[in-house]
Amino acid sequence: MMLSLGCLLSVGANAEPTAGQAPLSVANLVNGVCATCHGPRGISVLPKYPRLAGQNANYLMVQLMAFRSRTRGDADAVGFMWGMAAQLDDPTIEALATYYSQQKPIAGRSGDTSLMARGNEIFNNGLESEGVPACSACHGTQGQGMADFPRLAGQHEQYLLKQLGAFQNNMRDVAVMHGVAAGLKSKDMQAVAAFLQAQP
Amino acid sequence: MHRIGRALFRLGSRVAAGESGYGCVGLVAMMAMLLPWQISHAVPSFARQTGMACEACHTVWPELTHFGRTFKAGGYVLDNLRQVRGVDSQKAEFLDLATTPPLSIMIQAGYTQLAKAIPDTSNPAVKGSSQNGTVDFPQQVGLFYAGKVAPHLGAFLQLTYDNGSGTLGIDNTDIRLADLLVLPNEKTLIYGLSLNNNPTVQDLWNSTPAFGFPYVGSSAAVAPVAGTQIDGGLAQSVAGLSAYVFWQEAVYAELGFYRSAKQGSSNALTGGTGPLDGTSSNIVKGFAPYGRVAYEYNADRHSLEVGMYGAAFRLFPGGTAAAPMPVNGPVNEFRDIAEDLQYQYFGENNSVSVVATHIHETMNLDASYRAGSVANARDDLTTERLAISYFYQHRLGGSFALFSTSGSSDAGLYAAIPADTSGNPGVVTSLNNRPDTSGSIVELDYLPWLNTKFGIQYTAYNKFNGGSTNYDGAGRSAQNNNSLYFLVWLAY
Numbered sequence: 001m002m003l004s005l006g007c008l009l010s011v012g013a014n015a016e017p018t019a020g021q022a023p024l025s026v027a028n029l030v031n032g033v034c035a036t037c038h039g040p041r042g043i044s045v046l047p048k049y050p051r052l053a054g055q056n057a058n059y060l061m062v063q064l065m066a067f068r069s070r071t072r073g074d075a076d077a078v079g080f081m082w083g084m085a086a087q088l089d090d091p092t093i094e095a096l097a098t099y100y101s102q103q104k105p106i107a108g109r110s111g112d113t114s115l116m117a118r119g120n121e122i123f124n125n126g127l128e129s130e131g132v133p134a135c136s137a138c139h140g141t142q143g144q145g146m147a148d149f150p151r152l153a154g155q156h157e158q159y160l161l162k163q164l165g166a167f168q169n170n171m172r173d174v175a176v177m178h179g180v181a182a183g184l185k186s187k188d189m190q191a192v193a194a195f196l197q198a199q200p
Numbered sequence: 201m202h203r204i205g206r207a208l209f210r211l212g213s214r215v216a217a218g219e220s221g222y223g224c225v226g227l228v229a230m231m232a233m234l235l236p237w238q239i240s241h242a243v244p245s246f247a248r249q250t251g252m253a254c255e256a257c258h259t260v261w262p263e264l265t266h267f268g269r270t271f272k273a274g275g276y277v278l279d280n281l282r283q284v285r286g287v288d289s290q291k292a293e294f295l296d297l298a299t300t301p302p303l304s305i306m307i308q309a310g311y312t313q314l315a316k317a318i319p320d321t322s323n324p325a326v327k328g329s330s331q332n333g334t335v336d337f338p339q340q341v342g343l344f345y346a347g348k349v350a351p352h353l354g355a356f357l358q359l360t361y362d363n364g365s366g367t368l369g370i371d372n373t374d375i376r377l378a379d380l381l382v383l384p385n386e387k388t389l390i391y392g393l394s395l396n397n398n399p400t401v402q403d404l405w406n407s408t409p410a411f412g413f414p415y416v417g418s419s420a421a422v423a424p425v426a427g428t429q430i431d432g433g434l435a436q437s438v439a440g441l442s443a444y445v446f447w448q449e450a451v452y453a454e455l456g457f458y459r460s461a462k463q464g465s466s467n468a469l470t471g472g473t474g475p476l477d478g479t480s481s482n483i484v485k486g487f488a489p490y491g492r493v494a495y496e497y498n499a500d501r502h503s504l505e506v507g508m509y510g511a512a513f514r515l516f517p518g519g520t521a522a523a524p525m526p527v528n529g530p531v532n533e534f535r536d537i538a539e540d541l542q543y544q545y546f547g548e549n550n551s552v553s554v555v556a557t558h559i560h561e562t563m564n565l566d567a568s569y570r571a572g573s574v575a576n577a578r579d580d581l582t583t584e585r586l587a588i589s590y591f592y593q594h595r596l597g598g599s600f601a602l603f604s605t606s607g608s609s610d611a612g613l614y615a616a617i618p619a620d621t622s623g624n625p626g627v628v629t630s631l632n633n634r635p636d637t638s639g640s641i642v643e644l645d646y647l648p649w650l651n652t653k654f655g656i657q658y659t660a661y662n663k664f665n666g667g668s669t670n671y672d673g674a675g676r677s678a679q680n681n682n683s684l685y686f687l688v689w690l691a692y
């Protein structure tokens with residue numbers, strides 16, 4: 001059932017979800033709005049849209065708030081999510097983040113074996129010559145995410161590449177990631193993204 | 201509105217009424233030249249409603265992206281606006297109304313230069329040419345309500361001022377009721393109903409006629425005489441209700457029925473808007489079935505669709521107020537079967553699109569044949585189109601298209617200059633009574649902002665109404681109808 005975001009502001013906060021199951025109003029929001037791009041369970045089909053299943057709730061909340069406050073500035077954030085998040089209130093954001101964090105993630109498609117091996121190497125050991133630290137230090141050895149650092153495992157390769165590019169050119173203004181991505185060459189990014197997409 | 205279809209429509213009326221005179225040919229010629237190409241639209245009210253930029257739904261408007269197709273299938277209801285709410289005593293909602301109505305305005309202006317001016321028939325005693333170089337300001341002005349009406353219910357409603365007729369009238373309309381179902385296996389199913397007034401206007405891909413290339417064309421160019429019914433021939437004169445499903449945003453199926461819903465007609469007895477009688481032409485007998493199946497495959501930045509669509513129309517020829525024909529007895533049957541294909545590459549900076557369709561129409565013209573207004577009881581007509589577009593950063597690009605229509609010869613449908621009439625200006629006649637028309641279109645577009653388009657379009661004909669040289673019997677060649685068209689298209 002499609003309900004507008006504005007309608008959900010009050011009811012979203014009052015719902016009582018059980019683990020993995022969205023409260024009714026958030027289910028409406030997920031199915032009627034978010035699922036258009038991200039899928040009803042956060043497993044998006046098209047690589048333009050990130051997979052949200054199993055993502056850290058805190059990370060999702062921070063991102064939704066950044067969309068709402070228009071402080072995340074990469075092109076798709078501006079073009080898609082600024083509008084979509086404009087009317088979300090804090091309780092609804094929390095409910096959405098909780099819902100997607102409780103969905104079961106899946107691994108994406110495997111790519112070229114040697115490319116993924118190279119990606120695994122960079123992800124877990126970094127590139128000392130380029131001053132790139134190991135990604136796993138923050139994102140976990142399999143890219144499953146840690147604390148407030150986002151889960152990357154199973155994410156679409158294309159989406160990951162786009163984000164790394166956005167960190168590099170500061171379209172997505174995150175100082176830590178700008179520093180990390182600054183030394184990554186295009187082929188290194190592709191290797192890391194291919195490795196991560198295939199992780200469960 | 202579709203100038204080709206309307207031209208055929210007018211001819212059909214004329215044929216049905218048993219007319220074949222010189223004056224009527226002239227009238228058809230004038231109308232054909234005044235009628236615009238089918239116009240396809242994208243509307244900023246969707247952007248206002250969703251808060252998303254045009255590029256979310258369009259590669260370059262009006263061509264839809266996968267997200268745009270999903271938005272349309274979902275009923276145009278996705279929104280982020282504050283709502284006026286109403287709830288009953290059980291807190292069940294019975295009003296969910298956006299505080300901002302989804303309204304948009306579109307304006308088109310154009311300038312058209314023909315390769316050779318057409319004859320001026322305003323005074324048969326004085327031979328001359330009409331002015332070449334036509335300014336259309338405006339060519340069209342459109343007012344849209346395009347967006348959510350209520351939960352699950354959305355509308356694309358267009359009122360258009362057309363400088364050809366000088367009037368404001370109903371244009372493409374598509375009212376949808378839709379919902380999304382999550383199946384037990386986590387697959388999604390969008391399902392819904394569409395109430396619309398133009399077969400294929402409800403379709404999700406740009407390879408079908410209503411929203412197909414060219415998305416805009418001159419209203420001051422010469423239109424070929426033939427077009428299939430599903431290719432705009434019945435646009436805005438029918439109403440259809442169809443049910444559709446879109447499984448996993450990949451498999452699409454739709455089935456519906458159309459019936460006449462004439463605009464501007466009145467019953468000769470009561471003066472009311474109905475029932476339709478013999479003063480109206482091409483009236484659908486019963487309900488005309490419409491079907492559509494399509495499969496879309498998406499991988500990374502690529503999207504590929506293949507599909508089929510078709511309809512079967514049984515039409516009472518009817519007549520006009522001046523020459524009414526009873527709405528009973530035999531009918532003319534048109535069976536349209538079409539295949540289509542669409543490919544899109546949607547990169548960060550570059551987008552490429554290929555759209556193609558093949559429409560085959562078989563005509564069983566019993567009614568007109570018995571009336572002696574067509575030469576054959578059976579005719580056929582085939583239209584093919586292929587368009588390739590490229591755009592850089594959604595802003596600068598162009599298209600190249602090939603088009604072809606061919607079919608059987610019929611002295612009634614595609615009339616030559618009457619042998620007993622001298623001085624016929626031709627232009628919209630066919631010396632060999634054939635509909636064959638083919639050519640190409642080159643278009644360049646620049647969009648300084650995503651809701652503004654400036655374009656140049658050149659249309660070149662190899663054949664026109666059956667021939668290349670002297671196709672009309674009055675010495676005009678197909679190339680004489682080549683046109684250069686400058687376009688300004690603003691939507692806000």
